[in-house]
Amino acid sequence: MAQPLDEIKIGGLGARRRRVEDDRFIRGKGTYVDDIKLPGMLYMEILRSPLAHARIKSIDTSKAWAIPGVRLVLTGEMAAQRNLAWMPTLSYDTQAVLATDKVRFQGQEVACVVADDPYIAKDGCEAIEVEYEPLPVIVNPEQALAPGAPVIRDDKEGQRDNICYQWEIGDKESTDRAFAQADVVSKLKLHYPRSHPSPIECCGSVADYNPATGKLTVYMTTQAPHIIRTAVSLVAELPEHMIRIIAPDIGGGFGNKVPVYPGYVCSILCSILLGKPVKWIEDKSGNLISTGFARDMYLEGELALRRDGKILAVRLDATTDNGAFFADAQPSKFKVGLLHSAFACYDIPYGHLTARGTYTNKAPGGVAYRCSFRVTEAMFFQERMIHAAASDLGMDPAEFRRINLVKDHQFPYRTAFGFLTDSGQYEKCLDVALEAIGYQDFLRQKERAKANGRLLGIGISTMTEPLGAGNSREYDILGIKMFDSAELRVHPTGKAILRTGARSQGQGHETTWAQIVSHELGIPADDVIVEEGDTDTAPFGMGTYASRSTPTAGAAVAMVARKIRAKARKLAAHLLEVSEEDVEWELGRFYVRGAPSRGVTIQECAMAAYSNMPDGMEPGLEGTAYYDPPNLTWPFACYVVTVEVDPETGVWDVLRTVAVDDCGVRINPMIVEGQIMGGLTEAYAMASMQFQTYDAEGNCIGSNYMDYLLPTAWETPGFELHEVVTPCPHHPIGAKGVGECACVGGPAAFVNAVMNAIEDTGVRNIDMPLLPDRVWEAITFRRDVSGAPPVRRD
Amino acid sequence: MEKRQIKVTVNGEPRLVDVEPRLLLVHLLREGLGLTGTHIGCDTTSCGACTVLFDGQPVKSCTMLAVQTDGHEVTTVEGLAKASELDPVQEGFKEEHALQCGFCTSGMMMSAKALLMENPNPTEEDVRWALSGNLCRCTGYQNIVKAVLWAAKKMQSEAAV
Numbered sequence: 001m002a003q004p005l006d007e008i009k010i011g012g013l014g015a016r017r018r019r020v021e022d023d024r025f026i027r028g029k030g031t032y033v034d035d036i037k038l039p040g041m042l043y044m045e046i047l048r049s050p051l052a053h054a055r056i057k058s059i060d061t062s063k064a065w066a067i068p069g070v071r072l073v074l075t076g077e078m079a080a081q082r083n084l085a086w087m088p089t090l091s092y093d094t095q096a097v098l099a100t101d102k103v104r105f106q107g108q109e110v111a112c113v114v115a116d117d118p119y120i121a122k123d124g125c126e127a128i129e130v131e132y133e134p135l136p137v138i139v140n141p142e143q144a145l146a147p148g149a150p151v152i153r154d155d156k157e158g159q160r161d162n163i164c165y166q167w168e169i170g171d172k173e174s175t176d177r178a179f180a181q182a183d184v185v186s187k188l189k190l191h192y193p194r195s196h197p198s199p200i201e202c203c204g205s206v207a208d209y210n211p212a213t214g215k216l217t218v219y220m221t222t223q224a225p226h227i228i229r230t231a232v233s234l235v236a237e238l239p240e241h242m243i244r245i246i247a248p249d250i251g252g253g254f255g256n257k258v259p260v261y262p263g264y265v266c267s268i269l270c271s272i273l274l275g276k277p278v279k280w281i282e283d284k285s286g287n288l289i290s291t292g293f294a295r296d297m298y299l300e301g302e303l304a305l306r307r308d309g310k311i312l313a314v315r316l317d318a319t320t321d322n323g324a325f326f327a328d329a330q331p332s333k334f335k336v337g338l339l340h341s342a343f344a345c346y347d348i349p350y351g352h353l354t355a356r357g358t359y360t361n362k363a364p365g366g367v368a369y370r371c372s373f374r375v376t377e378a379m380f381f382q383e384r385m386i387h388a389a390a391s392d393l394g395m396d397p398a399e400f401r402r403i404n405l406v407k408d409h410q411f412p413y414r415t416a417f418g419f420l421t422d423s424g425q426y427e428k429c430l431d432v433a434l435e436a437i438g439y440q441d442f443l444r445q446k447e448r449a450k451a452n453g454r455l456l457g458i459g460i461s462t463m464t465e466p467l468g469a470g471n472s473r474e475y476d477i478l479g480i481k482m483f484d485s486a487e488l489r490v491h492p493t494g495k496a497i498l499r500t501g502a503r504s505q506g507q508g509h510e511t512t513w514a515q516i517v518s519h520e521l522g523i524p525a526d527d528v529i530v531e532e533g534d535t536d537t538a539p540f541g542m543g544t545y546a547s548r549s550t551p552t553a554g555a556a557v558a559m560v561a562r563k564i565r566a567k568a569r570k571l572a573a574h575l576l577e578v579s580e581e582d583v584e585w586e587l588g589r590f591y592v593r594g595a596p597s598r599g600v601t602i603q604e605c606a607m608a609a610y611s612n613m614p615d616g617m618e619p620g621l622e623g624t625a626y627y628d629p630p631n632l633t634w635p636f637a638c639y640v641v642t643v644e645v646d647p648e649t650g651v652w653d654v655l656r657t658v659a660v661d662d663c664g665v666r667i668n669p670m671i672v673e674g675q676i677m678g679g680l681t682e683a684y685a686m687a688s689m690q691f692q693t694y695d696a697e698g699n700c701i702g703s704n705y706m707d708y709l710l711p712t713a714w715e716t717p718g719f720e721l722h723e724v725v726t727p728c729p730h731h732p733i734g735a736k737g738v739g740e741c742a743c744v745g746g747p748a749a750f751v752n753a754v755m756n757a758i759e760d761t762g763v764r765n766i767d768m769p770l771l772p773d774r775v776w777e778a779i780t781f782r783r784d785v786s787g788a789p790p791v792r793r794d
Numbered sequence: 795m796e797k798r799q800i801k802v803t804v805n806g807e808p809r810l811v812d813v814e815p816r817l818l819l820v821h822l823l824r825e826g827l828g829l830t831g832t833h834i835g836c837d838t839t840s841c842g843a844c845t846v847l848f849d850g851q852p853v854k855s856c857t858m859l860a861v862q863t864d865g866h867e868v869t870t871v872e873g874l875a876k877a878s879e880l881d882p883v884q885e886g887f888k889e890e891h892a893l894q895c896g897f898c899t900s901g902m903m904m905s906a907k908a909l910l911m912e913n914p915n916p917t918e919e920d921v922r923w924a925l926s927g928n929l930c931r932c933t934g935y936q937n938i939v940k941a942v943l944w945a946a947k948k949m950q951s952e953a954a955v
Binding site: 252254506678 | 814816817821824825829830831832833834835836837838840841843870871872874875880884887888889891893894895896897898899900903921922923925926927928929930931932933934935936937938939
């Protein structure tokens with residue numbers, strides 16, 4: 001009898017398999033969009049508006065046309081002739097491709113130049129003369145909502161103010177009643193500052209329209225190639241089967257590469273007009289001032305509390321600065337994404353949430369930056385409010401959490417805002433974290449330090465996050481329902497190729513998907529190659545964001561492998577000359593029930609599928625699965641941070657960071673840990689330095705990496721990782737999303753730690769990032785420090 | 795624009811190329827010589843994705859003109875491995891899961907290589923300082939630092955044999 005396969009050795013579930021994609025990256029052999037070079041290719045550069053709000057009086061392109069090597073100078077007027085001056089956003093708004101009448105944010109696309117080389121294209125842009133008439137600029141929701149404010153979107157029919165949506169959810173009456181009965185009402189006002197996801201690779205595309213075949217091929221920095229293909233088809237009025245979108249290696253996405261940007265559309269239009277390939281590669285300042293902003297949300301929150309620590313109800317009011325065009329990446333049913341997932345891990349009977357979005361003269365915002373659609377804001381507000389409420393009650397924040405966390409026996413649990421959370425061991429996760437950090441010891445150490453004039457602090461964040469959009473009942477993008485797909489072909493010798501509708505931008509799909517196949521079929525992971533991102537070859541899928549790869553595409557991989565296994569069982573029965581019912585499966589092998597030595601391997605079945613199939617069976621061993629998840633997955637995490645604050649300077653140092661993540665079954669623990677560490681780094685960035693600011697004229701201050709601060713290896717603290725494993729009850733292999741949890745839940749832990757360190761000042765809040773001057777101001781003047789202008793309530 | 799001929803040794807090979815005086819080194823490497831392993835991240839010397847070695851010293855090739863390399867030696871990520879044999883720095887990055895999207899990786903490895911050539915036995919602090927001109931957004935830095943220390947150890951054990 002054959003030895004049973006060792007799943008870990010063949011690279012199956014749980015193997016810390018080294019990444020197969022690394023080989024090309026460490027040798028400099030990756031192929032990113034900017035590495036694509038096609039014969040006859042031309043280069044495009046965009047001219048951007050220097051002003052945040054202005055009427056365009058004239059555009060003179062004659063000097064640009066006169067430069068040798070310039071092939072095309074495209075303006076909004078010319079785009080309008082092709083019906084392409086405007087395009088739809090992911091939120092059913094419209095966005096100017098090239099401005100015709102007005103510019104509405106600094107950095108908005110005004111014209112573009114195509115030339116023989118990128119330097120000449122830049123020369124061409126510099127030679128274009130645009131005459132602007134400045135208009136009053138609006139840079140925050142307070143100005144946007146003020147009576148008599150100029151209407152930014154006067155292009156929209158019926159738009160008479162700067163409100164882009166108003167929305168509410170929850171049970172107002174019961175919530176009001178609960179607040180009336182509360183012993184204590186804890187309130188907090190917060191601003192989550194505007195932030196830019198800022199992958200190191202900027203956006204870009206190489207559009208190649210072939211006038212002979214009518215086929216358009218676009219290499220593009222996109223997280224969702226299939227959605228882009230459909231969008232391009234609808235906008236450019238080209239038939240979908242004549243469009244091929246290829247997302248090659250992508251240098252980070254974090255939500256920044258979900259939307260359609262004017263640069264992509266312009267490169268396509270220019271290629272169509274010229275009949276030649278046109279490359280557009282954005283520079284960093286273009287990327288930082290015009291694409292993919294996130295957050296910029298103001299919140300007023302209230303918790304109704306019983307004196308014993310029980311939360312009775314939650315009330316939230318959110319106002320968002322959406323910029324000049326409503327371009328949120330969001331599931332269409334929920335106007336502020338999934339903000340109402342706030343407090344999902346706490347057992348709170350009632351809640352009411354009101355929200356509005358405003359237009360301002362800033363770049364379009366609201367992308368899901370390393371989160372699912374506003375969940376980052378939700379979890380940050382949640383954990384800051386929990387911290388403040390515990391403090392208002394004079395309770396230990398860990399104990400306060402323990403009282404209110406949903407208990408294991410309460411699952412499946414329906415939250416006050418209607419979500420069904422299906423699994424988790426929230427208290428255990430908290431316990432593991434407290435134990436790891438040595439909670440009680442630290443509290444004693446903090447007291448001792450205080451006696452010596454040193455300020456130590458500890459911050460906790462316990463969160464759950466809805467990850468893995470769909471299901472299709474509730475989630476869609478532009479009407480296309482959210483599910484995902486996988487296609488598996490097993491070749492005669494038992495080697496295989498797998499393709500999915502997702503697209504890795506660093507998540508390691510090539511490694512992980514092969515491990516799922518290995519787990520389901522027993523084919524060694526090394527025998528499975530994975531391809532993604534080419535709409536001509538991959539099955540239709542919704543792409544990679546919202547930590548949906550493993551919950552949806554990964555599930556589709558498992559399901560297609562099971563389809564293959566079902567067919568292989570029939571082949572095995574044929575080869576073993578028994579009925580199918582008498583065939584048993586173990587990893588990599590079928591055998592006859594009661595006679596384990598009589599068996600065939602999955603590889604033998606694969607060969608038979610092409611060479612020795614039973615009469616009437618369709619040859620081949622391949623299949624496709626489209627997976628529509630029954631629910632979101634609900635990973636849970638507890639992050640605990642300890643800090644020391646220098647009261648003289650406001651500088652704070654992280655002493656320790658402990659992370660306990662429950663993301664269900666871990667397919668490749670090494671990759672999961674890598675994702676968590678990356679997320680914690682971004683959480684630290686957000687809490688300590690990373691934010692985007694504007695002056696009163698709407699000039700974006702952080703238009704380069706000298707002004708838009710990102711942490712380096714020097715500042716970034718070390719992280720200690722732990723795990724709790726509660727398998728997801730509905731995912732085929734029990735996995736949940738993970739890539740974003742630390743980025744979503746982490747910031748509050750850092751901020752709570754600093755607030756804890758300075759609790760004796762009575763300060764309730766410092767808005768992120770906790771720059772030393774803000775912390776110093778809070779300590780010195782004993783007052784809350786807001787990083788944002790106040791917002792008007794209506 | 796008028797071009798000027800320069801002679802530069804890239805990854806050990808002497809190259810004779812005609813360049814515009816305003817051409818950036820990174821564009822010469824990527825567009826002129828087809829060495830696309832060196833990436834452009836920020837154009838302002840901040841992110842380090844374009845780091846190469848210039849006469850053994852790490853430089854950011856987005857803020858150096860190609861003409862400045864006339865008569866000098868440049869090493870890019872393509873010059874790290876010898877045929878199929880990886881440099882210990884490359885091995886370390888794979889071994890310690892020090893990359894995700896891979897875009898900053900070439901520059902990170904070149905900075906790491908420069909450090910290890912100068913200081914074969916760095917402390918964690920030395921590594922963090924040496925990499926402080928390179929930004930990473932996916933992975934964070936913990937595993938990158940581990941990778942460089944792994945490479946240092948490997949190089950020492952190789953030297954000891």
